[in-house]
Amino acid sequence: MKTSILALTLLAATTGSPALLAADAENGRTLYRGYCAQCHGLEGDGFGVNAPDMEVAPKDHTETAEMQARSDADLFKAIKQGGKAVDKSVLMPNWDANMSDDEIRDLVAYLRVLSNTGAK
Amino acid sequence: MIIFNKSISLSLLAGTLMFGLAPAYVAAAEAQFVLNNCASCHVLTQTEKDTLQSYMSRKGPDLYYAGNKYREAWMVKWLQNPQRIRPGGMFFGNHTEVTDEGDVIKEGSLPDPVHVKLSKEDAQDSAAYLMTLTAKSDLLAEENYTPKKISKRMGAMNFSKFKGCSSCHRDRPDYGGVSGPELYTAAERLQENFMTSYIRNPQVWESKSLMPNRHLPDKEVSKLVDYLKLLEEK
Numbered sequence: 001m002k003t004s005i006l007a008l009t010l011l012a013a014t015t016g017s018p019a020l021l022a023a024d025a026e027n028g029r030t031l032y033r034g035y036c037a038q039c040h041g042l043e044g045d046g047f048g049v050n051a052p053d054m055e056v057a058p059k060d061h062t063e064t065a066e067m068q069a070r071s072d073a074d075l076f077k078a079i080k081q082g083g084k085a086v087d088k089s090v091l092m093p094n095w096d097a098n099m100s101d102d103e104i105r106d107l108v109a110y111l112r113v114l115s116n117t118g119a120k
Numbered sequence: 121m122i123i124f125n126k127s128i129s130l131s132l133l134a135g136t137l138m139f140g141l142a143p144a145y146v147a148a149a150e151a152q153f154v155l156n157n158c159a160s161c162h163v164l165t166q167t168e169k170d171t172l173q174s175y176m177s178r179k180g181p182d183l184y185y186a187g188n189k190y191r192e193a194w195m196v197k198w199l200q201n202p203q204r205i206r207p208g209g210m211f212f213g214n215h216t217e218v219t220d221e222g223d224v225i226k227e228g229s230l231p232d233p234v235h236v237k238l239s240k241e242d243a244q245d246s247a248a249y250l251m252t253l254t255a256k257s258d259l260l261a262e263e264n265y266t267p268k269k270i271s272k273r274m275g276a277m278n279f280s281k282f283k284g285c286s287s288c289h290r291d292r293p294d295y296g297g298v299s300g301p302e303l304y305t306a307a308e309r310l311q312e313n314f315m316t317s318y319i320r321n322p323q324v325w326e327s328k329s330l331m332p333n334r335h336l337p338d339k340e341v342s343k344l345v346d347y348l349k350l351l352e353e354k
Binding site: 030031033034035037038039041042043045047048049050051052053054055082090091093094095096097098 | 172173175176208212213216218221222223224225280281282283284287288295297298299321322323328329330332333334335
């Protein structure tokens with residue numbers, strides 16, 4: 001995982017994404033374990049412990065193609081304001097009271113690692 | 121299993137009394153019992169702020185505002201016959217196993233028994249003392265819950281589809297998420313104004329609570345509590 005974080009940092013450096021360059025994907029991983037993994041799974045595949053009874057399947061964050069199609073701003077908005085704000089399920093809540101903007105940026109950086117996609 | 125013995129705390133107290141330092145209050149013995157036996161897993165006085173890491177490694181819920189959270193009758197009952205409230209343990213991530221069928225709670229990893237069993241007298245004494253721990257009273261003072269009638273069907277739909285509570289919480293033993301505490305027993309366990317206050321703003325009670333603040337208006341907060349109360353009455 002360390003290697004992919006390094007790769008991501010290098011990628012961010014070469015593509016010049018200042019927001020994600022400063023973000024800490026390692027901290028994002030801790031936040032993911034705390035807040036996201038209950039539905040999206042410890043490994044991010046969408047099969048968290050809460051998933052079996054949910055009426056809308058949580059997104060699979062390891063799907064590179066699908067995650068590539070989402071911008072950092074999109075992901076940030078979905079986390080901060082919830083699924084409804086990006087025309088997705090209300091079952092994805094708004095996490096604005098749980099995480100600061102910086103923490104959400106860390107989380108977005110970790111999503112890039114998880115999905116093996118670059119910042120955009 | 122740790123043996124909890126009030127006679128030890130009483131003899132400690134008696135030791136203090138011999139030196140004439142403290143008046144003989146039964147309340148002091150109750151307090152000492154709780155301090156001696158509960159503090160290793162529960163926060164009894166608010167100290168430093170939680171971090172996400174410290175929150176995820178908690179062994180039991182904070183009790184420094186127990187008197188503003190729990191119903192005493194329930195505590196007395198539960199302490200004599202503790203039953204699991206959180207299907208995924210205090211923090212689901214510490215008990216989760218990744219399998220080919222998806223993540224599951226590893227049954228054997230949950231503490232068993234879930235909590236030490238107390239005698240009736242110790243349960244009554246502990247609950248009486250815990251009711252005196254009333255930090256954050258100002259938050260309850262802001263609440264003004266008035267029960268309203270709600271149909272079970274509408275309540276259930278609101279709980280799961282509209283508000284998304286069932287993603288993490290169960291409103292019946294066999295349906296819903298497992299990362300949060302079960303809620304079909306919530307109204308039996310918790311004070312009404314605590315429920316409304318916590319739903320309104322979880323972070324003022326637990327700064328690192330994993331529960332989102334859905335920014336609900338008063339009416340919507342009440343509607344959820346109406347439903348939780350209906351579940352208790354069944």
